[in-house]
Amino acid sequence: MKNTLSIYNTLSRKKEVFEPLHAGKVGMYVCGPTVYGDAHLGHTRPAITFDLLYRYLMHLEYKVRYVRNITDVGHLVGDADEGEDKIAKKAKLDEVEPMEVVQKYTNNYRNDMRKLNVLPPNIEPTATGHIIEQIEEVKKILEAGYAYESNGSVYFDVEKFAKNHDYGKLSGRRIEDLLENTRQLDGQNEKRSGLDFALWKNAAPEHLMRWPSPWGIGFPGWHMECSAMSTKYLGKEFDIHGGGMDLMFPHHEAEIAQCVASNGHESARYWMHNNMVTINGQKMGKSLGNFITLEQFFNGEHDLLEQAYSPMTIRFFILQAHYRSTLDFSNEALQAAEKGMERLLKATTVLQTLTASNESTVDVNALEAKCYAAMNDDINSPILIAHLFDGVKMINSISDGKATINADDLAKLQQLYQAFVFDILGLEATEAGSSNDDSEKMDGVMQLLLEMRQSAKTNKDWATADKIRDELKSIGIEIKDTKEGATWELK
RNA sequence: GGUCUCUUGGCCGAGUGGCUAGGCAGUGGUCUGCAAAACCACGUACGGCGGUUCGAAUCCGCCAGAGACCUCCA
Incomplete structure (x- = not known):
């Protein structure tokens, strides 16, 4: 029962029973962030989706090696500039070292992920740390005859590759369609075809991030790092490759082509793609400028936010939608998630x-x-969460004495919730007051107030009892009367 | 323009050829000195028009609307 995991494979466009390459072990690679800006809500989708998968695979007792890269070099800013590195451009703007920018946003990203209770991957390799491996891959593709050098840059020859391979199989594209729809990009004149993509790019003199190579001073192409690093840490063939749907073309398609050209066969056996987070029905994205950063969610400081949302609320919000569906942001939806999660x-x-x-x-x-x-x-x-809510009714009924449970079942139910709520969904109970001196004193003061209110109630001194309750509420402390007595919490 | 996807009740979101998704909000109730909280119970749905079928929200076609990718993007 536990071991019949099926996953949707983008390659086949259907659900397939997951069978690892090596029994009991899973290798998985997920495209991580480009660290040139703060992580926004959209970045949580792959992080949490593949964290869920990682956690579940471990629950199924697989030995998992999870690799998620940090892209700290190699992507172009846009078609208007002169092939300048995104990170280099931001660095010049800020007048700091590129690696300083990279370090700052890497730190921020890891910090945000920790708050979201996203487990760190087993290996988190950086593109700049694997320049040698990438150069070696480029060499192999050149030797295989699927690339050519031009002006100190090396390009992948897509049309040649497509003659005896299926370029476009992942994204469902046909080479003929692609040829009709190419646009003018930097370096177009160096390329034999508009479809060709850079494996290595010649660096302009003002370009800050640069490395020597057999083809001159430059930097690795946009798609090279994932091929080089997945091969290095997971092998020439591995189980799962994940990432956002928007990376399917051209990024993942190029990755497949690179691996086939260099190794003679494809690398990933299952490709998984998470859908986008939308805002007003439109994709939340860096380029559209309609994103809300995680930091803004956590502190509530954004015009579109009615309140702050805790990392766990964000996590639960993401998990309440299936990863292959779009998920629309709204305050109402987040507030619903917040309340539902509290109940769970x-x-x-x-x-x-x-x-x-x-x-x-x-x-x-x-x-x-x-x-x-x-x-x-x-x-x-x-669906899992829906079932867990059914279980909530079960738990409350037992608590109310409307249902009963025997010792074995109770132990099993407790294990079940530990496993699914905490280990697999990765939720964690909100910190019930940090245990420093101040909060202990605060607790003492509150206990005293609650006792005073209780004795007032016993004496039917409603004025005093209500005064305590109402005045505390006005300073942000809410009293809740339960069957077992009164409790309080900070609002 | 090309390729592809989506359209579910007030909101968010599952799923399926016939069997209650779930959450939030709403309504009713229990509890309470009152209230809040908590707990319990209960609606309303499957974009439009045709077709296939004993039966479709679920399959097919057309129409309308929205979106994604084709360029860096999670």
């Missing part, structure tokens, strides 16, 4: 306090089977 997490706390009876009136095995079925069906987290 609260139930996990209640679950720890349940006591066992002799008989079970609930079916824990059926719930467990449904949870695995959901995850095995192309890691369908929204």
